[in-house]
Amino acid sequence: MRDLQAGGRPTLETVARLAGVSRATVSRVVNGSPSVTPEVRDVVVRAVQQLGYVPNPAARSLVTQRTDSVALVVPEPATRVFSDDAFFSSMLRGVGEELEAADKQLVLLLASTPSSHDRIMRYVHGRTVDGVILASLHGADPLPLDLARSGIPVVASGRPLGRSAVPYIDVDHAGGVRAAVEHLIARGRRRIATITGPADMVAGIERLTGYQEALEGTGLRSLVAVGDFTRESGRAAMERLLEDDPGLDAVFVASDLMADGALRALRQAGRRVPDDVAVVGFDDVEIARYTEPPLTTVRQPITEIGRQLARQVLRLAAGEPVEPALILPTELVVRESS
Amino acid sequence: MRDLQAGGRPTLETVARLAGVSRATVSRVVNGSPSVTPEVRDVVVRAVQQLGYVPNPAARSLVTQRTDSVALVVPEPATRVFSDDAFFSSMLRGVGEELEAADKQLVLLLASTPSSHDRIMRYVHGRTVDGVILASLHGADPLPLDLARSGIPVVASGRPLGRSAVPYIDVDHAGGVRAAVEHLIARGRRRIATITGPADMVAGIERLTGYQEALEGTGLRSLVAVGDFTRESGRAAMERLLEDDPGLDAVFVASDLMADGALRALRQAGRRVPDDVAVVGFDDVEIARYTEPPLTTVRQPITEIGRQLARQVLRLAAGEPVEPALILPTELVVRESS
DNA sequence: GTAGCGCAGTAGAGCGCTCTCCCTGTGATC
DNA sequence: GATCACAGGGAGAGCGCTCTACTGCGCTAC
Numbered sequence: 001m002r003d004l005q006a007g008g009r010p011t012l013e014t015v016a017r018l019a020g021v022s023r024a025t026v027s028r029v030v031n032g033s034p035s036v037t038p039e040v041r042d043v044v045v046r047a048v049q050q051l052g053y054v055p056n057p058a059a060r061s062l063v064t065q066r067t068d069s070v071a072l073v074v075p076e077p078a079t080r081v082f083s084d085d086a087f088f089s090s091m092l093r094g095v096g097e098e099l100e101a102a103d104k105q106l107v108l109l110l111a112s113t114p115s116s117h118d119r120i121m122r123y124v125h126g127r128t129v130d131g132v133i134l135a136s137l138h139g140a141d142p143l144p145l146d147l148a149r150s151g152i153p154v155v156a157s158g159r160p161l162g163r164s165a166v167p168y169i170d171v172d173h174a175g176g177v178r179a180a181v182e183h184l185i186a187r188g189r190r191r192i193a194t195i196t197g198p199a200d201m202v203a204g205i206e207r208l209t210g211y212q213e214a215l216e217g218t219g220l221r222s223l224v225a226v227g228d229f230t231r232e233s234g235r236a237a238m239e240r241l242l243e244d245d246p247g248l249d250a251v252f253v254a255s256d257l258m259a260d261g262a263l264r265a266l267r268q269a270g271r272r273v274p275d276d277v278a279v280v281g282f283d284d285v286e287i288a289r290y291t292e293p294p295l296t297t298v299r300q301p302i303t304e305i306g307r308q309l310a311r312q313v314l315r316l317a318a319g320e321p322v323e324p325a326l327i328l329p330t331e332l333v334v335r336e337s338s
Numbered sequence: 339m340r341d342l343q344a345g346g347r348p349t350l351e352t353v354a355r356l357a358g359v360s361r362a363t364v365s366r367v368v369n370g371s372p373s374v375t376p377e378v379r380d381v382v383v384r385a386v387q388q389l390g391y392v393p394n395p396a397a398r399s400l401v402t403q404r405t406d407s408v409a410l411v412v413p414e415p416a417t418r419v420f421s422d423d424a425f426f427s428s429m430l431r432g433v434g435e436e437l438e439a440a441d442k443q444l445v446l447l448l449a450s451t452p453s454s455h456d457r458i459m460r461y462v463h464g465r466t467v468d469g470v471i472l473a474s475l476h477g478a479d480p481l482p483l484d485l486a487r488s489g490i491p492v493v494a495s496g497r498p499l500g501r502s503a504v505p506y507i508d509v510d511h512a513g514g515v516r517a518a519v520e521h522l523i524a525r526g527r528r529r530i531a532t533i534t535g536p537a538d539m540v541a542g543i544e545r546l547t548g549y550q551e552a553l554e555g556t557g558l559r560s561l562v563a564v565g566d567f568t569r570e571s572g573r574a575a576m577e578r579l580l581e582d583d584p585g586l587d588a589v590f591v592a593s594d595l596m597a598d599g600a601l602r603a604l605r606q607a608g609r610r611v612p613d614d615v616a617v618v619g620f621d622d623v624e625i626a627r628y629t630e631p632p633l634t635t636v637r638q639p640i641t642e643i644g645r646q647l648a649r650q651v652l653r654l655a656a657g658e659p660v661e662p663a664l665i666l667p668t669e670l671v672v673r674e675s676s
Numbered sequence: 677g678t679a680g681c682g683c684a685g686t687a688g689a690g691c692g693c694t695c696t697c698c699c700t701g702t703g704a705t706c
Numbered sequence: 707g708a709t710c711a712c713a714g715g716g717a718g719a720g721c722g723c724t725c726t727a728c729t730g731c732g733c734t735a736c
Contacts, residue, residue: 009465011722022686027724035684054464058405059722061396062691069445089427096448100457105466107407108444110434119438126392127347128443231628264628290569290602292630349692360716365694373714397692400721 010051019047030055069105070313071129073120075141086285087302088135091157094306095133102314104130117143124152131313133157134166139200153316155309158202159325167316169308169326173203176298176330177210180252180280183296183332185218189250189278193223195237195262197254204229207254207282223248227258234258238265249277250338256281256288256297263291263337278338293336300330348389357385368393407443408651409467411458413479424623425640426473429495432644433471440652442468455481462490469651471495472504477538491654493647496540497663505654507646507664511541514636514668515548518590518618521634521670523556527588527616531561533575533600535592542567545592545620561586565596572596576603587615588676594619594626594635601629601675616676631674638668 012023012030019026021040028036029044036044047053061067072095074088099106107129109120124132124147131153134144137160145164147154156168184192194211197204208224215222225241227233234253238261241248253259259281263273271277273293281288284299305328312322350361350368357364359382366374367382374382385391399405410433412426437444445467447458462470462485469491472482475498483502485492494506522530532549535542546562553560563578565571572591576599579586591597597619601611609615611631619626622637643666650660 009463012724013722023723024687024725025685028685031724037684040684052463054460056400056722057464057466058396058399059691060724062394062400062693062722063724065691067396092446093448093450096446097450100448100450100454103457105461106446106448108430108434108446110431110438110444112431112435112438116438119441122392123443125347125390126395128395231624260628264630286569290598292602350694351692361693362695362717363715366715369694375714378715394692397721398694400692400723401694403721 009056010053011056012053015044015047015051015053018051019044065127066317067128067130068103069107069129070099070131070133070310070317071107071109071124072133072135073109073111073143074135075111075116075137075143086287087283090285090302091135091306091309094303094308095310096306097303098307098310098314102310104310104314117146121146121150125150127152130317131155133309133313134160136201137161138198153313155313155316155322157305157309161200161202165324167312167322167324167326169305169312169328170202171300171305171328171330173206173330174210174213176282176300176332177207177252177254178214179330179332180282180296180298181211181214183334184250184252184278184280184338185214185220187250187278187338190220191223191245191248192220192250192252193225193241193245193248195225195227195234195241195251195253195258197258198228199226201229204254211252227254229255229258231257231261234261235265236261238262239269242266242269242271250279251277252280252282254282256283256285256291256295259295259297259337260287260291263295267292274336274338280332280338284333288333288335291337296335296338297333298330299333301328304328347394348391349394350391353382353385353389353391356389357382403465404655405443405466405468406441407445407467408437408469408471408648408655409445409447409458409462410471410473411447411449411481412473413449413454413475413481424625425621428623428640429473429644429647432641432646433648434644435641436645436648436652440648442648442652455484459484459488463488465490468655469493471647471651472498474539475499476536491651493651493654493660495643495647499538499540503662505650505660505662505664507643507650507666508540509638509643509666509668511544511668512548512551514620514638514670515545515590515592516552517668517670518620518634518636519549519552521672522588522590522616522618522676523552523558525588525616525676528558529561529583529586530558530588530590531563531579531583531586533563533565533572533579533589533591533596535596536566537564539567542592549590565592567593567596569595569599572599573603574599576600577607580604580607580609588617589615590618590620592620594621594623594629594633597633597635597675598625598629601633605630612674612676618670618676622671626671626673629675634673634676635671636668637671639666642666 012026015026016023026044029041134156139161144160144166148166154166156166158170159168160166196208225237227237253262281295281297284297288295288297315322350364353364354361367379472494477499482498482504486504492504494504496508497506498504534546563575565575591600619633619635622635626633626635653660
């Protein structure tokens with residue numbers, strides 16, 4: 001095996017010479033064109049194996065104008081995104097699975113600094129990727145609009161705020177929250193507070209909306225504290241809520257991580273869960289099964305979101321149409337905290 | 339602005355015509371060659387901006403034989419890696435930061451299925467990336483050896499088992515664990531057990547070694563239960579330990595996540611921490627500050643590991659030599675569980 | 677027998693860039 | 707004023723691949 005013949009890696013040319021055919025024929029075989037006789041195909045395949053030939057993707061991209069790779073843009077400060085919130089990890093897994101199945105590569109663009117916007121736009125403009133998946137946008141982010149304008153296929157995770165017509169995948173936040181709050185009401189809770197996510201993120205806004213909708217017409221008062229999806233903010237928000245209304249008997253928390261913080265604050269304040277205060281979270285990440293007590297929560301199919309994101313962006317890249325919005329269902333998982 | 343002139347994106351040629359110079363000169367300007375007069379440079383820069391020109395990376399790669407991207411290979415079953423273990427997230431952040439600073443791209447290769455090995459080798463062989471970072475290897479993994487043989491720059495996170503001469507970044511596992519166990523002894527603990535990681539991972543092996551070294555010569559008996567770095571395995575291992583030796587008064591747990599599980603098992607068994615049993619973990623991920631009680635643990639500089647991995651692989655890709663092993667220090671963080 | 681046709685295979689252009697070579701113009705030197 | 711050195715810029719090859727012609731060949735049909 002002369003894996004490394006003089007001059008480095010084998011090219012189409014090398015294979016063609018060894019197989020005694022033309023470059024084009026080798027190309028056909030490599031790309032699975034049907035119009036090659038089995039005998040010729042065999043000869044070529046053997047030559048490919050003997051030389052350890054692997055096509056040069058740069059050369060291929062240059063002519064096909066495809067790169068067979070997709071970028072996942074994570075625009076949040078990485079510190080926040082990758083704390084031990086399992087959300088992104090799960091989504092990443094879904095995206096990865098689906099791309100692997102389609103033999104596409106995943107390029108990770110972590111946008112940690114303000115200058116990252118330009119870097120990402122430059123990158124995307126260079127057509128280094130066939131499409132872009134946008135994760136977890138904040139309200140003011142100009143990225144979806146800018147990307148859409150640049151003409152590259154884009155799919156967003158969660159409805160982008162502002163008026164950009166970027167297709168997105170999201171879950172039925174409000175519906176899930178309504179189910180959660182109705183569940184609390186059904187259990188006889190009457191003073192139901194909420195801890196929300198940030199007001200500039202769709203997940204924050206819509207979960208608050210769901211809460212308000214569920215209370216509407218019930219005569220129950222709403223009580224809101226704002227968090228930022230971190231555990232610590234959940235703890236602090238819970239303390240504020242207890243101060244505002246010591247008599248509250250339930251709280252819907254807009255993420256499991258914040259709910260974990262809230263449970264801690266409740267314990268510290270001497271409240272028993274669920275006896276004194278019932279708690280419901282949102283996400284159903286692993287931690288929800290391990291809080292004390294295990295957390296009732298609204299499950300969203302995170303890995304499935306990732307899969308759908310990948311599927312949609314590949315569809316767009318292939319020139320096929322996609323629905324402007326795909327809303328996945330949520331499901332209330334009742335454990336012991338409510 | 340005719341961003342989209344006929345035929346699509348502007349090329350070097352387009353810019354050259356607009357600026358009234360040759361392609362070569364534009365290339366010089368774009369790549370920052372010093373041998374261009376300021377006037378010419380200005381004209382070219384203006385033309386570049388006017389057209390919104392971005393170099394085609396495929397064309398560039400084709401001739402330079404570089405891709406300005408680095409692969410991060412994650413060979414573990416994704417399910418495990420991306421549970422809510424914050425380790426990979428933190429490492430990823432470090433890698434990302436360092437690559438961003440060097441203007442390199444990060445390609446994520448998630449090896450979830452057995453067939454992934456071939457896929458990764460093919461990918462790497464195609465020279466789609468300038469270097470490879472290997473994360474969290476299991477013992478039997480042939481990847482480091484195969485990659486090293488293929489001639490591509492490789493750096494591993496953690497010493498690879500088996501006899502491959504792949505340079506790696508690791509932390510002083512044994513030293514950290516010794517410090518932890520000595521701390522327990524200094525606090526008067528006498529029946530110190532351990533919960534280890536899997537026996538086919540370096541982190542598992544070396545942390546166990548550190549534990550054994552620390553007990554050596556003290557006359558204290560060792561008591562070992564094996565986990566797999568998941569929370570659940572920590573819980574189960576703790577239960578086994580309590581059964582084996584109900585009188586144990588301390589346990590060193592080889593990861594924070596497992597320690598969280600162990601704390602739960604202790605609580606369930608009615609043991610007070612640290613009064614009855616002291617617990618020390620390893621990693622110092624976020625969860626360690628939020629366990630009940632907050633966890634004493636051995637901190638490893640995870641983000642720094644990521645940074646160093648990136649730095650080393652870039653150095654190798656640039657043809658510079660690197661140390662065969664870089665061992666980062668660990669540090670005992672004493673909180674309330676010991 | 678020859679025109680027609682389809683299929684397997686070849687030739688060669690060209691994707692957008694870099695980089696080596698070479699040419700030209702300027703200024704210094706004698 | 708002729709010669710030389712040197713720096714800035716241009717011409718053009720070529721990176722490895724795909725894909726559109728086009729060629730040659732065997733078959734059928736008239």
